[in-house]
Amino acid sequence: MLDIWRLKILIQFDTLKTMKRVANVMSITQSSVSAQLKQLERETNTTLLEKVGRNVELTATAKKLITQVRPIIDSLEAVETSLTGADTKYEGIVRIGAFSSALQSLVIPAIAAVNQQYPAIDFRLTELEPPASLTALSTQQIDLALVAYIGEMMPLPNNLTALKLGTDELKVLVNTQNDLAHQKKVSINDLHEQDWVMEPDGAYLSDKVWQLCQAAGYQPHRIATFQSYAAIRRAITYNMGIGVLPNITIPPQLAATKLLTLTPMQQRHFYLVSRKAQSHLKTIKVTQNQIATISSQVLTVHQTKTIISNSNH
Numbered sequence: 001m002l003d004i005w006r007l008k009i010l011i012q013f014d015t016l017k018t019m020k021r022v023a024n025v026m027s028i029t030q031s032s033v034s035a036q037l038k039q040l041e042r043e044t045n046t047t048l049l050e051k052v053g054r055n056v057e058l059t060a061t062a063k064k065l066i067t068q069v070r071p072i073i074d075s076l077e078a079v080e081t082s083l084t085g086a087d088t089k090y091e092g093i094v095r096i097g098a099f100s101s102a103l104q105s106l107v108i109p110a111i112a113a114v115n116q117q118y119p120a121i122d123f124r125l126t127e128l129e130p131p132a133s134l135t136a137l138s139t140q141q142i143d144l145a146l147v148a149y150i151g152e153m154m155p156l157p158n159n160l161t162a163l164k165l166g167t168d169e170l171k172v173l174v175n176t177q178n179d180l181a182h183q184k185k186v187s188i189n190d191l192h193e194q195d196w197v198m199e200p201d202g203a204y205l206s207d208k209v210w211q212l213c214q215a216a217g218y219q220p221h222r223i224a225t226f227q228s229y230a231a232i233r234r235a236i237t238y239n240m241g242i243g244v245l246p247n248i249t250i251p252p253q254l255a256a257t258k259l260l261t262l263t264p265m266q267q268r269h270f271y272l273v274s275r276k277a278q279s280h281l282k283t284i285k286v287t288q289n290q291i292a293t294i295s296s297q298v299l300t301v302h303q304t305k306t307i308i309s310n311s312n313h
Contacts, residue, residue, distance in 0.1 A: 004076070006040040007069050009033060010048065014058060014066050015138045025139050074159050074277035077140075090282050091120035097133035098125070098146035101229065101249045102270065105298050106165075107146060110290040121283050129204065134160075137273060143284060145273040146291070148246075150208050153271060161279065165270040165292060166299030168247045170205075172260040173232075175239035185261045188212045195241035196220040197232045208266070209244050233257070248298060270299060 012022045019033045026033070041048050048062035058066075098107050103125060111123045128136060130147035131154075137145040138157060147153075150170070156162060172191070174180050180190065192213070198220065199206040213220045223241050226232050229249045236243055237256045246268050250259060272291055278284050295301065 002043060002069070003040065004073070006036045006043070007065075008073060009036050010040060010058075010062065011066055011070060011073060012139055013037070014063070015135060019056070025141060070157075070159055074275065077275075077277040088282065089120075090118040090286065092283050093122045093124060094144065094283050094287050095124040095126070095142040096144045096146065096287070097128040097136050097142040099129055099133075099148065100127055101246060102146045102148065103127060105248045106270075106291055106294050110287065110294045113294070114287055114290050118283075118286060121286075123287075134273060137275065140275075143274065143278060144287060144291075146270065147273060148268045148270045150204070150266060150268050153269065156273065159276055160273055161276050162271040162273045163288060163292065165272055165295035166301040167267045167269050168299055170208075170244050170262050170266040170268065171247050171250060172242060172262050173236050173245055173250065173254075174242045174258050174260060175236055176256050176258055177239050178242065178258075180242075180260065181258045183260060185263050187263050188216045191220070191242065192216065192218045194221070195223045197224045197226065197235045197241040197243045198222050199232070200225050200227065205244070205246070212266070270295065 009022060009026060012025055013019070013033075016022050016025065019030045022033050023030045037049060044065065046061045046065075047059050048065070049056050050059050051057075094111075096107055096111075107125065111125075114121060115123075124142075126133075126136070126142065128142075128145075130145075130149065133142065133145035133147055134154075134156075136142045137160065146165075153162065172180075172186055178194075180186055180194075183190075196209075198209060201207070201210075209220060224232075224235055226235070229245055232243045232245065233250070233254060235241065237254065239256070244262065247259075272288060274284060274288065
């Protein structure tokens with residue numbers, strides 16, 4: 001009989017890629033992770049891990065095993081919630097991961113509305129960038145992940161499902177004293193002589209801006225790097241430079257600034273992602289519905305639909 005705990009560790013390794021990360025998520029030591037996986041190899045009489053350069057990676061046998069057992073683990077999670085009555089009650093804890101602007105504009109208003117009707121639901125919120133929140137969702141650290149992509153959404157594993165919430169636009173934010181302030185629209189080519197205020201490298205919006213600029217044949221002249229959109233907006237109100245920000249992060253009345261439409265249009269697509277094993281839970285359903293309702297008021301909604309990925313990790 002295969003040990004469920006060891007199978008969960010194997011699945012976590014598939015998602016997190018290193019024993020250190022698995023140890024942190026599972027609240028055990030790295031040596032315990034290694035020992036449990038070695039014991040699983042003995043139980044299955046197979047090789048599950050192999051050295052590739054300096055890294056340890058899953059073998060083809062391990063990936064096949066994960067494909068077979070992941071639905072079983074998900075079914076066990078569903079059985080566990082049904083035994084506790086969580087699938088029939090509006091009570092319990094819902095853990096949500098989302099990036100900053102989504103937390104402020106969509107998640108916090110939604111959970112406030114849910115708590116007015118269902119005060120027995122407790123929420124735990126974590127600010128996470130989209131890749132990190134999907135990892136946390138797959139490893140059962142959170143229950144819902146609100147993510148956004150400029151362009152196509154990354155493929156999801158079979159145990160996750162996504163609800164498209166809507167879109168917002170990237171806007172060019174300039175000071176009213178800037179020479180571009182008299183325009184309504186600008187292309188990325190129009191911005192090559194501007195000073196830029198941006199997020200750090202590695203942030204998905206900053207990376208997208210760099211890609212657009214490089215495709216236009218130049219690198220943006222960055223004069224300030226800030227972690228927060230608020231700091232970027234503040235710098236622009238003092239005419240330090242220009243910035244590109246998502247529309248929902250820009251207050252309707254911002255002093256000494258002008259919003260310009262970027263052409264061609266660059267849209268950010270929002271999705272609410274959950275595990276299929278939890279899709280029947282009352283707490284998850286009511287939270288999903290309220291986030292979708294708030295999103296319909298804040299975002300541009302073309303069509304709301306459920307998207308199920310058939311790709312495997």
